[in-house]
Amino acid sequence: MMTVLLVLHLLVTLALIGVVLLQRSEGGGLGIGSSQGMGSFMTGRGTANLLTRSxxxxxxxxxxxxxxxxxxxxxxxxxxxxLDLPPGPAIPAQPTSQLPPVTTNPAPAAPAAPAQPGVPTN
Incomplete structure (x- = not known):
């Protein structure tokens, strides 16, 4: 029963979206429902009333x-x-490629300081 109501609810929702998009808004909008190219079977006012009722x-x-x-x-x-459920088991990470692991080279060491400070001799 719930499935039937859910499907019917989905169909009504899609129809409602379509009817709202067909209506002419004050700014112009899509205005598809009031075009005169539909054979003029209804006046603009009649179409607006039909869409409003729908x-x-x-x-x-x-x-x-x-x-x-x-x-x-x-x-x-x-x-x-x-959020009330207990946490599940951790999933181990799988490697995504067969490339070797990237190794980082350590930064070069700073040069050793001289044993005695250099004094200029002039």
């Missing part, structure tokens, strides 16, 4: 389906949080 109906269906799924899922076993 949006309202689909939004209501969306909310009803969401509430129905929440109420049906309420009686199922609580899964808890993933």
């Amino acid at each position: 949006t309202g109906i689909l939004a209501t269906l969306f909310m009803v389906l969401a509430l129905a799924m929440a109420l049906l899922g309420r009686g199922q076993a609580q899964r808890g949080s993933i």
Whole structure:
């Protein structure tokens, strides 16, 4: 039952997204629904009314389906949080290539200091 409601919820969601994108916004937007190239079977106002009603109906269906799924899922076993689970075993890192390991050369040692300070003799 939950799977059927979930699939129906997905279809209503996609339809709602499509209907909202078809509407003409005040800034122009996509405005696909009000183009006159569709054969002019409806006036611009009739198309706007149809899209507005469709949006309202689909939004209501969306909310009803969401509430129905929440109420049906309420009686199922609580899964808890993933943070409550104990940590799993560590997975050893696998080498990703067959290249030899990179070795770093140590920095050269500083030159030894002279035994006595050099004094200029003029």
